[in-house]
Amino acid sequence: MCDSTVCVVKCNSYDSDEVKNSFDRLLSPIGGLDFVKKGMKVAVKVNLVTAIKPEKAATTHPALVLELCRRLIELGAEVTVGDSPGGPFTGIYLKGVYSATGMRRVCDVGARLNDDFSSTVCDSFPDAVKLKSFEYTSWLSSADVIINFAKLKTHGMMGMSAAVKNMFGAIPGTLKPEYHYRFSNSRDFADMLIDIDEFFKPALSIVDGVDAMEGNGPTMGDVRHVGILAASKNVYDLDTVCASVISLTPDRVPTCALAIERGLGHSAKEIRAVGDGVGISICDFKNIDRPNDIEFFGGLIGIKGKLANKFLKSALCTRPTLSRGCVGCRKCADVCPAGAISMKDKKPRIDREKCIRCFCCQEFCPKGAMTVHRPLAARALAKIR
Numbered sequence: 001m002c003d004s005t006v007c008v009v010k011c012n013s014y015d016s017d018e019v020k021n022s023f024d025r026l027l028s029p030i031g032g033l034d035f036v037k038k039g040m041k042v043a044v045k046v047n048l049v050t051a052i053k054p055e056k057a058a059t060t061h062p063a064l065v066l067e068l069c070r071r072l073i074e075l076g077a078e079v080t081v082g083d084s085p086g087g088p089f090t091g092i093y094l095k096g097v098y099s100a101t102g103m104r105r106v107c108d109v110g111a112r113l114n115d116d117f118s119s120t121v122c123d124s125f126p127d128a129v130k131l132k133s134f135e136y137t138s139w140l141s142s143a144d145v146i147i148n149f150a151k152l153k154t155h156g157m158m159g160m161s162a163a164v165k166n167m168f169g170a171i172p173g174t175l176k177p178e179y180h181y182r183f184s185n186s187r188d189f190a191d192m193l194i195d196i197d198e199f200f201k202p203a204l205s206i207v208d209g210v211d212a213m214e215g216n217g218p219t220m221g222d223v224r225h226v227g228i229l230a231a232s233k234n235v236y237d238l239d240t241v242c243a244s245v246i247s248l249t250p251d252r253v254p255t256c257a258l259a260i261e262r263g264l265g266h267s268a269k270e271i272r273a274v275g276d277g278v279g280i281s282i283c284d285f286k287n288i289d290r291p292n293d294i295e296f297f298g299g300l301i302g303i304k305g306k307l308a309n310k311f312l313k314s315a316l317c318t319r320p321t322l323s324r325g326c327v328g329c330r331k332c333a334d335v336c337p338a339g340a341i342s343m344k345d346k347k348p349r350i351d352r353e354k355c356i357r358c359f360c361c362q363e364f365c366p367k368g369a370m371t372v373h374r375p376l377a378a379r380a381l382a383k384i385r
C-alpha cells in the first residue's frame with residue numbers, strides 16, 4: 001500500500017496567483033513532482049464529463065490544469081491532457097468538449113489535448129476483483145505516468161465523485177452504460193472502479209474542490225464553494241479525506257469503504273493529513289442519499305417474497321424521478337443500459353422493474369430534469385439507523 005499522506009490546502013479562487021501559491025503548498029508535503037523526469041510522457045486525466053462551462057463545477061477547472069501542465073513542462077515532460085466523457089469517444093465530439101470546458105488553455109503552456117481516440121483491450125487482469133478483462137482508451141497506456149486530476153462532486157450511484165471515480169473516464173464513453181449494466185449494484189460497481197484505479201495506478205491524484213458540486217451531481221447540481229485543493233499518491237486515502245470535507249463518512253461512499261476492506265486504503269484515523277486545509281468540513285453540503293443495495297432483499301423468496309421485494313423496493317429504494325424541466329430530448333432513454341426508459345408523449349417513462357438504479361439517466365440529462373429521489377420511509381429509516 002502506498003504512502004497514506006494526503007495534503008489539503010486552502011484555495012479560494014481560480015485566480016492564477018492564488019492557484020500558483022496553493023500548488024506550492026499542495027505538492028511539497030507529498031514529494032512534489034519528483035517522479036517526473038525529462039522527456040517523460042505524462043497523461044493528465046482530467047474530468048470532462050460533458051461539454052459544459054467550467055463555472056458549472058462539473059469538470060476539472062482549466063486554471064488548475066494549466067498550472068499543473070506548466071510545472072510538468074518546466075520539468076521537461078511531454079504532457080497530454082484528456083478524458084473520455086459520456087458520449088462518443090471521437091475527435092468531433094471531444095472538440096466541442098475541449099472548447100466548452102476551457103481546456104484548450106493548456107495548449108498555451110505547451111501541453112497537448114489528447115487526439116488519440118483508439119481503444120485497447122486488456123484480455124486478462126488477474127489482480128482484479130471484478131474487471132478481469134476490459135476495453136480502455138489507448139492514450140492512457142501510451143504514457144509513462146498518469147496524473148489523475150478530478151473534481152469534487154456528488155454522484156447518484158457512488159455518493160461522491162472524486163479521485164477514484166475519475167478513472168472511470170478510462171472507459172470509452174459509449175461503453176460506460178454497458179459497465180453500469182454488468183456491475184449493477186453499488187458494491188460491484190465500486191469494486192470495478194477500484195480495479196480500474198489498480199490497473200492504471202496513477203502516480204499522483206489531485207482533487208479540485210475549490211468550487212465543488214452539491215445536490216443533483218455529477219453534471220447538473222449546484223455550485224458550492226468549498227475552497228480546497230487536495231492531493232495524494234494514494235488515490236483511496238485522498239477520497240476518504242475529500243469525503244470528510246463534504247461531511248460524508250467512508251461507509252457512505254462505497255469506493256472508500258471497499259478500498260479499506262481490500263487493504264488498499266486506510267481508515268480516516270490512519271491517514272496522515274497535512275496542510276492548512278485540514279479540518280475543513282462543510283456540514284450543510286447537500287449530498288445525495290445513496291441507494292440501498294438490491295441484495296438487501298435477497299433473503300426473500302417465493303411469491304410472497306417477490307411481492308415483499310416489490311413493496312420494499314418501492315418504499316425504500318432511492319430511484320430516478322422525473323422533475324421539472326424535461327424537454328423530451330430522449331437522451332435518458334438512449335443512455336439507459338437496462339432499457340428501462342421509454343418515451344410517451346415526449347416524456348420519459350421509467351419501468352421500475354427493469355431499472356438497476358445506475359443513475360446514468362440523471363447523470364446525462366442535459367436539463368437536470370431527472371433527479372435522485374429517496375422515499376420518505378427510507379429517509380426515516382436512515383435517521384434511526
Ligand code: SF4
Nearest residue numbers: 326327329330332365
Ligand atoms: S429527462 Fe432529461 S434526458 Fe430525459 S427526455 Fe427529459 S430532458 Fe431529455
Ligand code: SF4
Nearest residue numbers: 336355356358359361
Ligand atoms: S432508468 Fe435511469 S437509473 Fe434506471 S437503469 Fe435506466 S438509466 Fe439507470
